[in-house]
Amino acid sequence: MVRGWRLFVAAIVLGAVGPASAVVAGDESFGIPQVRFINEQVSAGWADAGLEPAAEATDGEWCRRVHLDVIGRIPTGGELQAFLSDSSPAKKADLVARLLGDDYVDEYARNWMDVWTTVLIGRDADNDNVSRPGMRQWLRRAFSKNMPCDRFMEELVTATGSNTNKEGIDNFNGATNFLSGKMAEDGVQATAKTAQIFLGVQVQCTQCHNHPFNKGKQNQFWEMNAFFRQARALRRFEQTMDVQSIEMVDQDFAGEGGDPEAAEIYYELRNGLKKVAYPVFVDGTEISPDGYLPYKTEDGKEKGANRRRELARLIGGSPLFPKAIVNRMWAHFLGYGFTKPIDDLGEHNPPSHPELLDGLAERFREQSFDLKELVRWIVLSKPYALSSRVTAKNAKDDPTLGEKPKFSHFYLRQMRAEDLYESLLTATEADQSRAGEAASKKKDEWLRQFIIAFGTDEGDDATTFNGSIAQVLMMFNGDIVKVATGTGKGGFLDRVAAGGGKNSAKIDALYLAALARKPSAKEVAAANKLMQDRKGDAIGALQDIWWAVLNSNEFIINH
Numbered sequence: 330m331v332r333g334w335r336l337f338v339a340a341i342v343l344g345a346v347g348p349a350s351a352v353v354a355g356d357e358s359f360g361i362p363q364v365r366f367i368n369e370q371v372s373a374g375w376a377d378a379g380l381e382p383a384a385e386a387t388d389g390e391w392c393r394r395v396h397l398d399v400i401g402r403i404p405t406g407g408e409l410q411a412f413l414s415d416s417s418p419a420k421k422a423d424l425v426a427r428l429l430g431d432d433y434v435d436e437y438a439r440n441w442m443d444v445w446t447t448v449l450i451g452r453d454a455d456n457d458n459v460s461r462p463g464m465r466q467w468l469r470r471a472f473s474k475n476m477p478c479d480r481f482m483e484e485l486v487t488a489t490g491s492n493t494n495k496e497g498i499d500n501f502n503g504a505t506n507f508l509s510g511k512m513a514e515d516g517v518q519a520t521a522k523t524a525q526i527f528l529g530v531q532v533q534c535t536q537c538h539n540h541p542f543n544k545g546k547q548n549q550f551w552e553m554n555a556f557f558r559q560a561r562a563l564r565r566f567e568q569t570m571d572v573q574s575i576e577m578v579d580q581d582f583a584g585e586g587g588d589p590e591a592a593e594i595y596y597e598l599r600n601g602l603k604k605v606a607y608p609v610f611v612d613g614t615e616i617s618p619d620g621y622l623p624y625k626t627e628d629g630k631e632k633g634a635n636r637r638r639e640l641a642r643l644i645g646g647s648p649l650f651p652k653a654i655v656n657r658m659w660a661h662f663l664g665y666g667f668t669k670p671i672d673d674l675g676e677h678n679p680p681s682h683p684e685l686l687d688g689l690a691e692r693f694r695e696q697s698f699d700l701k702e703l704v705r706w707i708v709l710s711k712p713y714a715l716s717s718r719v720t721a722k723n724a725k726d727d728p729t730l731g732e733k734p735k736f737s738h739f740y741l742r743q744m745r746a747e748d749l750y751e752s753l754l755t756a757t758e759a760d761q762s763r764a765g766e767a768a769s770k771k772k773d774e775w776l777r778q779f780i781i782a783f784g785t786d787e788g789d790d791a792t793t794f795n796g797s798i799a800q801v802l803m804m805f806n807g808d809i810v811k812v813a814t815g816t817g818k819g820g821f822l823d824r825v826a827a828g829g830g831k832n833s834a835k836i837d838a839l840y841l842a843a844l845a846r847k848p849s850a851k852e853v854a855a856a857n858k859l860m861q862d863r864k865g866d867a868i869g870a871l872q873d874i875w876w877a878v879l880n881s882n883e884f885i886i887n888h
Contacts, residue, residue: 359422359709363692363702367710370685374735381722383715383738388413390716390888391421393845395708397744397887398662399428401440402751405758406842425708429701438472441700443747444661445472448526449485449507458562458575459510460493460503465769467503478654478698482527483641493574497567505577509562515594516557524553527644529653529674530611551596552609556640558582558594559622579635582620592620608636610643649674651690655703656680659689662707664740665728681733712736717888742887747772749885756843756879758821822875826868832860835871843878 358365375382386394392412396404404412412424427433442465449468450459471481490502492509511518524530532550559582565574584592586605593605607618621633644650652674660666667680680686689706696702707713715738723737734740744752750772825838836856840848848856856874863870878884 357711359419361422361706361709363689363706364709366688366692367685367706367712370682370688371710371712371736374682375737378726378735378737380726380735380737381720382711383718383720383723385714386716386739387846389841389845391714392424394713394739394887395421395425395428397748397752399425399440399704399708400433400436401443401745401748402436402755403843404845405755406838409841409845421714422709425705429705434473438469440747440751441472442468443745448657449522450510456510458492458512459506460574461506461773462769463493463501463503464506465503466494467506472700475699475701478693478700479645479650480698481700482644482650486523486527486641486644487635487637489577489579491565491574491576495574498574500576502577505575508557508560509575509577512557512560512562516554516560519557519560520550520554523640523644524611525672526657527653528611528647528649529656529668529672530649531670531673531675532611547596547598548604548606549609549611551594551604551606553611555594555606555608556636558584558592559620559636579622579637581622581633582636584620589620591618593618608639610640610647611649612643612647614643616643648690651693651698652686654698654700655686655689655693658700658703659707662704662713663734663736664742665734665736669728681735713739715739717741739888744885744887748887752884753879756884822868822871826871832857832867835867836874839871839875839878843875843884844881 357368372382385391389409392409393403396402396408412420415423417423429437445468446461446465450456450461450464471484476484484504485507488502488504488507490500490505491498492501492503492505494501494503507522508516508519511522521532524532532553559579561578561580563576563578565576567573581589582592583589585594586592591607593607595603595605597603607615609615616636616639617632617634619633622635623631623633626632653672656666656668656671656674660671667682667686668674668678674680689703692706693699693703715736717739719738723735726732726735726737728734728740821842825835828835828838833853836853837847840846840852856870859873860867860870863873
């Protein structure tokens, strides 16, 4: 029995992703002009590079992929079967409409809450100036309502109020958590992150000196930083409630020279000379240097300015803003953005598909920055529908070698830690109660262990599986996998075992639940051998098979 079990584990865990078959589509753009635009631009890139795209992904692969990317988990058995049995030529568009509609609004919001929590505040849970529950509550509500992306940016950049929703705090605004932990050292992190996320500009490189390789100048960082000098992150403590919070406020700024009507800041060049900076946007647009918040003079004139509000207005009107969002969203769904890194859109870093990036950004603005529509366009596009199989005719399209991506095949990538957690729960039907703070804390506890072991606690959005002993032990023996492979009465495996029918049908059920496909002939043979070695212990054999499938490379990869 042990020998058969080991052979099976080797066959599954070390094996490659199974074979694919092409699916013939009808209207490749589903009648959506923005999808047609994407297809035309990417196809032109293939022709220019002499590439032939991969065949289309199987229905099962595409269904699994779109569930992972849109709502952050693999499909349930019922969802997969419904899609596979649908013969309508519009079934992909119909599924996307459902995933973006009311039936999945909570899961959609939860997934994008996870994505943007990492983007905005990282995965570090030990920052006293940031409330992760507060940030997530605001994000969940924003995505539940499909808040337009320009308003989303504006509320984050200009937020005031308390960062925590604990009892005893009456001015809670979870959006403040974006900046509440970034205001140290005169807001240098606030400056850098705002420019990176919402403009795709890496001004942090010019904080101390002019950039050696591009047009970035030191003055640009400090002129951007000047927009944040009215903002303050104040620590509050409610003694009667024993509650601590950070309150973001705007206050008059007198300037480092002491004259609020010309509220300048100073920065030092490498040669020791000091220079002065006033709020100037990255495109050269200046606002009033007045450090006062808006007020009226005795003769009724408007003076002063709220610098953060002016900054949000300038970001929202900048052509860089929709490009930065489109580039980030494209990278989420296709594995790579049009630039690498995705938050560096400078002239020194030309995009792989400039016309496509510009055109999508323009269409996104015309669509009133509707994020769900942008998602729809991308996931219904031809490059998103391609198989991950590499052929001789597209093998040179390999961004891992430093080449610019051409998207002639779907690039394999590992699940995010959050996706893996949700997918394990979905595949095993281990826990259906995912709403509320208690469920979030349970998830956080698992993620904290996972992220530390997998070396991604720097706040990035990657998950690195490099085969270390700690990683192997976590996946092989971790609590969630133990629960997932448990054989308790009424559990997933118990229901599969008690479902009746032949062993082959039970093995099919496990593969479909985890991998959205049936097992290959080789895998069936290995499973049958294990069944024989178990000598009638069907549920024990299914447990071994299920454990191996969940620990396979194929399960943790978005393909």
